[in-house]
Amino acid sequence: MRDSIVKGLQSGLLFAGVLIVIHLIGFSTIVISVLSATIFFALWCGIAVARRDPSLSNVVTKTVSAGLLGGVMVGLFAFLVTHAQAAGTNLRDELAALSPDAVSQISFGQGDVLAFVFNLLLFAGITIAGGIVWQIFESRGGAAAVTGQTRRLSGAVTSSGQWHWITTTSLGRVVGYGLIAILFLVLPLVIPGTLSYYTVSSVLIYVLMALGLNIVVGLAGLLDLGYVVFFAIGAYTAALLTAPAPHNLLWNYWVTIPIGVALAATIGVTLGVPVLRLRGDYLAIVTLGFGEAIQVLMKSDALTAFSNGPKGVSAIGQPMLFGQLFNSPFDFVIISAIGVAIVIFLTTRLQNSRVGRAWVAIREDETVAQAMGINTLYYKLLAFGIGASFAGLGGLLYASRNQFIGPEDNTLLVSINILSIVIVGGMGSIPGVIVGAFVLKGIPEILRDLENFRILIFAALLVLMMIWRPQGIVPSARRRLEMSHDEADADQEPESPPDAYQPSANKGVAK
Amino acid sequence: MTLALETQQVVKRFGGLTAVNHVDLQVDEKQIASVIGPNGAGKTTYFNCVTGFYTPDEGDILYYGKSLVGLSVDRIAGLGIARTYQNIRLFPAMTAIENILVGHHPRMKSNWIGSVLRTKATVEEERVSTQRATELLNFVGLKGKGDHAARNLPYGDQRRLEIARALANEPKLLLLDEPTAGMNPNETAILTAFIRQLRDELALTILLIEHDMRVVMTISDQVTVLDYGTKIAEGSPTEVQKNPAVIEAYLGKPMEEAVV
Numbered sequence: 064m065r066d067s068i069v070k071g072l073q074s075g076l077l078f079a080g081v082l083i084v085i086h087l088i089g090f091s092t093i094v095i096s097v098l099s100a101t102i103f104f105a106l107w108c109g110i111a112v113a114r115r116d117p118s119l120s121n122v123v124t125k126t127v128s129a130g131l132l133g134g135v136m137v138g139l140f141a142f143l144v145t146h147a148q149a150a151g152t153n154l155r156d157e158l159a160a161l162s163p164d165a166v167s168q169i170s171f172g173q174g175d176v177l178a179f180v181f182n183l184l185l186f187a188g189i190t191i192a193g194g195i196v197w198q199i200f201e202s203r204g205g206a207a208a209v210t211g212q213t214r215r216l217s218g219a220v221t222s223s224g225q226w227h228w229i230t231t232t233s234l235g236r237v238v239g240y241g242l243i244a245i246l247f248l249v250l251p252l253v254i255p256g257t258l259s260y261y262t263v264s265s266v267l268i269y270v271l272m273a274l275g276l277n278i279v280v281g282l283a284g285l286l287d288l289g290y291v292v293f294f295a296i297g298a299y300t301a302a303l304l305t306a307p308a309p310h311n312l313l314w315n316y317w318v319t320i321p322i323g324v325a326l327a328a329t330i331g332v333t334l335g336v337p338v339l340r341l342r343g344d345y346l347a348i349v350t351l352g353f354g355e356a357i358q359v360l361m362k363s364d365a366l367t368a369f370s371n372g373p374k375g376v377s378a379i380g381q382p383m384l385f386g387q388l389f390n391s392p393f394d395f396v397i398i399s400a401i402g403v404a405i406v407i408f409l410t411t412r413l414q415n416s417r418v419g420r421a422w423v424a425i426r427e428d429e430t431v432a433q434a435m436g437i438n439t440l441y442y443k444l445l446a447f448g449i450g451a452s453f454a455g456l457g458g459l460l461y462a463s464r465n466q467f468i469g470p471e472d473n474t475l476l477v478s479i480n481i482l483s484i485v486i487v488g489g490m491g492s493i494p495g496v497i498v499g500a501f502v503l504k505g506i507p508e509i510l511r512d513l514e515n516f517r518i519l520i521f522a523a524l525l526v527l528m529m530i531w532r533p534q535g536i537v538p539s540a541r542r543r544l545e546m547s548h549d550e551a552d553a554d555q556e557p558e559s560p561p562d563a564y565q566p567s568a569n570k571g572v573a574k
Numbered sequence: 575m576t577l578a579l580e581t582q583q584v585v586k587r588f589g590g591l592t593a594v595n596h597v598d599l600q601v602d603e604k605q606i607a608s609v610i611g612p613n614g615a616g617k618t619t620y621f622n623c624v625t626g627f628y629t630p631d632e633g634d635i636l637y638y639g640k641s642l643v644g645l646s647v648d649r650i651a652g653l654g655i656a657r658t659y660q661n662i663r664l665f666p667a668m669t670a671i672e673n674i675l676v677g678h679h680p681r682m683k684s685n686w687i688g689s690v691l692r693t694k695a696t697v698e699e700e701r702v703s704t705q706r707a708t709e710l711l712n713f714v715g716l717k718g719k720g721d722h723a724a725r726n727l728p729y730g731d732q733r734r735l736e737i738a739r740a741l742a743n744e745p746k747l748l749l750l751d752e753p754t755a756g757m758n759p760n761e762t763a764i765l766t767a768f769i770r771q772l773r774d775e776l777a778l779t780i781l782l783i784e785h786d787m788r789v790v791m792t793i794s795d796q797v798t799v800l801d802y803g804t805k806i807a808e809g810s811p812t813e814v815q816k817n818p819a820v821i822e823a824y825l826g827k828p829m830e831e832a833v834v
Contacts, residue, residue, distance in 0.1 A: 409690055416689035416700070417675075417682050420668070424676045427665035434625060436651035436680030436743060445686060541667055541723075 067121045071112055071128030078108035079133035079186065081536065083140050084502055086169060089160025097168040098185075101137070105186045108133060109193030119198055126194030130187035138183035146175040260392035264464060267399035268457050270500040273484040274406040274493065275453025280482065281491035281539070282410075282419060283446035284426025285339070286347040288478050289354030292334070293327040293451035295361065295473040297458025299370060300326055302468045305380025309371050316380040320459055327455025328448045335447040339440060342429060354478050361470040375469025379462050395464045402456050407493055409449070422446055423541075480504075487528055489535025498536050575602040576638070578747055578779040579624070584633035586619055586803075593619040595803035596633070601747075601781060601796070606773055608782045608790045610814075611800035612823065617783045618660060620800070621749055624781075625657050626650040637747065652680040656740035657749035660783070662732045666725035670716060670735050673724050674707040677742030707742060714738040714768075730761050734768075741772070747779045748772070754786050762786060766793055791815065799823070 082104040086097065112125040144166050147154060154161035170178035272294065279287050300323035304314040338349050360366060362373045370376065381390040382398065389398075413419045421442045424432040433439045462468040480503065488499020579601040586594040593616045601607045609617050622628045624635055626647040635642045642650055656677070665673050682703055688696040711720050714734040719727065724735060733753060740748055753769065754762040766789050772778050784790045790797060790811065797814045799807040801823040807814050814820055 412690045412692065413686060416686075416696070417679060417684050418686045418689050420672055420676050421679060423668055423672075424665050424679075427667055428663055430627075431659070431663045431665070432676070433647045434627070434651055434657060435676050435739070436648050437676070438646075438648050 064124060067124040068128045071125035072132050074108055074112045074125070075129035075132035075134075075190070076136070077536070078104050078111070078129070078190075079136040081498065081502060082133075082137055082186075086140065086165075087158060087160060088501075089165060097171075101182070101185055102189055105130070105133070105189035106193040109190040109195075110197045112190075113194035113198045114201060116198065117202060119195070119202070122194055122198040123191075126191045127187075129194075130190035131183075133190060134183035134185075134187035137186045138179040138181075141169050141182040142175045142179040145170040145173075145178045149175060260396045264392050264395040264399055264460075266500055266504050267396060267403055268460050268464075269481065269484065269504055270497050271399055271402045271406060271460075272454050272457035273481050273488070273496045273500050274403065274410065275450045275457070276481050277485050277491065277493070277496050278406075278410060278413075278422075278453075279446050279450035280485055281496075282414065282426065283422040283443060285443060285446060286343065287350045287447070287450070288347050288475075288482065289350035289352070289357075290450070290454055290481055291354050291473050291475065291477040292357045293331055293454035294458040294461070294477060295357050295468075296327045296330055296451075297323040297455030298462035298468040298472065299361075299376070299458075300455070301459045301462040302376035302379045303370065305463075306376045306378050308376070308378070309368065314380065316382045316463055319380070320456070323459045324452045324455045327458070328452040331451025332444050332448045335444045336440075339443040339447060351475070351478075354475055358470050358473045358475075361473060371469075373470055375467055375471075376462075377467045379466050379468065381463055381466075390463075392464075395460065399460055402453070402460065406453050410493060418442065418445070483525060487525065487535060489538045491541060492535060492537050492539035495535045495537035495539065502536070577601070577636070578603045578605075578638060579781065580636040581620075581624070582634045582636070584620070584623055584630045584635060586616075586623055586628055587631050593803050594623060594630070594800075597800070597803070597805050599798055599805070599808075601779055603746075603779050604773060604777055605795040606769065606780045606782060606793050607796045607798065608784055608794040609798050609800060610784060610787075610790055614802075615800040616803035617800055618751060619803075621657065621751055621781075621783065624749065625655060648680075651743060654743065654746040655749065656743040656745035656747075658733075658736045658740050658751055658753060660751040660755060662729075662736055664724040664732055664736055664739070666723065668724055669721050670711060670724055670727065670738075671704070671707050671720035673735060673739050674710055674742045675703060677739035678703050678707060678744075681742075681744055710738045710741055711735075713741075729756060733757070733765070737768075737772075741776070745778065747781065749781045751783045752785060753782070754784065754789055762789060765789075769793055 082100060085100055085104070108129055109126050112129050113122045116122050116125070144154060144161060148161075148163065148166045154166065169182075171181045173181060272290070276287065276290050279285050279290075301316065301319045303310055304312050304319045304322070305316055307313065334353060338346065338353075341349060361370055364372065366372065381388055382394070383389055384394075413422075421432065421437045424435065424437060425439055425442060429439055458468075461472070465472075484499040484503050485496055486499075487503055488497070489495025577600055579599070581597060581599045583596045583598060584594055585592065585596055595616075597616075597620060599607075599609075609620065611617055619628065623630045624642070626642065626645055626649070630643060633643075637650075637653060637655065640653075642653075642655075645653075665676060668676070682699055684693075684696040684699050708720060711717065714737055716727075716731055716734055716738070719731065724732065727735060737750070737753070750769070754765055757765060769780060769782070770793050773780055782790075782794070794811050797807075797809065797811050798805060799814060799817075799820050806823055807817045807820045809817075
């Protein structure tokens with residue numbers, strides 16, 4: 064009982080917190096609508112606390128506590144902004160996204176008290192209803208207290224339930240993600256509210272690259288701080304092949320996509336051959352160097368004739384479809400969404416295969432992984448190459464949408480931003496990385512008016528995040544497995560003797 | 575009798591220290607051979623030479639007549655040499671069954687394209703391997719624990735899981751580095767019987783580093799004693815036990831003290 068309440072409160076706090084951040088960024092008020100954002104997060108909150116719990120009474124306790132706490136938080140937030148607005152404070156001075164229009168959306172056009180009540184009821188109601196419906200749904204499918212993933216791995220339990228395929232099969236997951244995507248894209252159309260597809264496409268490009276980096280860092284455990292290199296290769300491939308200056312090649316944009324992706328992957332593997340012999344910190348430092356080098360290179364005089372140097376390349380080609388320009392922000396949303404779908408598909412397929420296990424084994428203990436017969440260099444190169452190709456795709460889309468690419472777009476900060484998305488969202492977790500991209504791309508926007516302190520506060524938030532929730536906002540199934548068993552089996556925790564023996568470290572050095 | 579493993583005058587030096595000094599060893603197929611010696615005698619270094627973690631400075635290591643010197647660690651594992659570690663080295667965040675599947679890696683063929691497209695061959699291989707891994711899990715007595723994260727298993731289960739992972743390689747030669755370390759007498763007795771069962775049922779050749787003399791004396795067909803990297807004695811357990819050099823170097827004067 065007590066555990067259920069605590070779990071519920073934690074989830075309520077988390078999801079309401081994310082929702083408030085989404086409001087503060089203006090993502091809910093400008094891009095989608097407050098109503099659809101609230102429904103989305105409340106529903107997710109309810110399902111998150113209810114899933115894999117066979118006991119209905121537990122689920123009721125959890126969803127009620129999650130719904131009430133989350134509802135009160137969201138309600139209080141609505142109360143405060145509505146009240147402040149009514150009292151004549153100009154919220155936009157500090158929080159750029161809270162325009163009078165946004166506030167009236169958050170308050171559903173009501174006064175402060177009613178805004179509180181409306182938000183509370185909406186969040187709590189949907190959380191509780193969603194959680195309970197999901198529980199009934201899942202228990203009819205015969206779910207036990209194991210995840211679909213591990214259940215499938217051991218092959219020990221087979222389920223005959225009619226709905227169970229949603230959580231256990233990859234088709235089910237594809238359908239699940241598809242529904243979430245449709246919800247995000249269609250809800251705002253159905254529910255009135257203005258829409259900025261430009262912002263969505265920006266976020267989606269970051270989601271795409273973060274999911275690519277997730278394969279490198281989250282699955283294979285290779286700390287790559289020079290991810291921007293591959294982004295730059297993709298972006299410059301599109302730029303140099305399609306722009307009138309400096310080469311006037313004017314190729315079709317679509318043709319440059321496979322070329323850029325292949326080039327990024329090839330360069331990824333080529334750089335990887337020497338670099339991936341290094342481990343951990345050394346790998347991070349060397350990739351960091353590559354990341355800096357690409358920017359310096361693009362600025363340098365030596366390459367001015369080739370890449371336009373510091374001026375950058377503008378008037379980059381745009382996609383055409385059936386003789387029409389296919390270049391509106393919404394079109395780019397579609398193209399990036401397809402990229403995101405491909406990387407999700409690839410990640411889920413590889414995750415639980417021989418390849419995915421080899422990656423995780425390398426991440427866990429590279430020396431032992433090799434002793435298990437895994438050709439570690441090959442698998443590291445594979446992860447690096449796949450990750451690089453998605454960064455390349457991100458660069459290709461970015462360059463074409465912005466119509467410009469210059470050295471300043473390829474800074475270290477790009478690598479760090481993408482890495483932060485992966486870590487804050489939850490390493491190895493696809494929904495985590497997606498949420499991370501929305502939150503992290505947004506926070507700097509909220510803090511825009513604090514100018515000089517912006518990055519400082521951003522950094523402080525990252526540090527706090529690592530202290531309080533090191534596994535990320537939405538941890539991967541594997542992380543969750545570790546955490547849940549840690550509590551249950553704390554008394555059985557084996558004593559791990561200090562690892563004095565590290566043969567690999569001696570190899571070569573000792574000769 | 576076929577020789578499964580033969581090392582000829584193997585030398586491994588670390589700077590001025592000669593950790594393994596001209597060690598000759600021959601292990602017949604389907605034998606249990608033990609390597610014993612005081613701490614720091616070079617036993618684990620010797621294991622690391624056989625499994626390719628270290629390249630010997632001199633000498634040759636033959637596995638069914640084929641030299642292993644210069645081969646990479648993963649190639650050697652692919653040839654059917656599997657090992658366990660003195661300090662358990664499982665993949666802590668992976669489940670028990672995943673750990674075993676990683677051990678099965680060299681016997682699987684599917685590549686990343688097959689996994690992405692989920693070809694018939696890949697799906698079938700995955701199914702057979704998972705089934706095989708589940709059998710191994712049951713074989714080592716961890717039935718029903720396949721979904722537990724390795725790090726959450728009790729100590730004894732981790733030892734067994736590590737053996738299961740090594741067996742998933744379908745090895746011909748199994749190297750066990752102090753398998754009974756940290757176990758109580760009861761667990762040790764069970765594991766000793768289990769090691770013998772491995773040899774009898776799976777026709778494995780087993781090379782064992784062990785400190786517990788009761789284990790060594792009960793299951794070994796042959797015992798090799800190392801001291802300061804040099805082989806000082808070799809033979810059946812009874813022969814070694816009587817050898818004065820061994821008693822002096824290792825077992826010490828009052829026998830009971832050395833016997834754990």
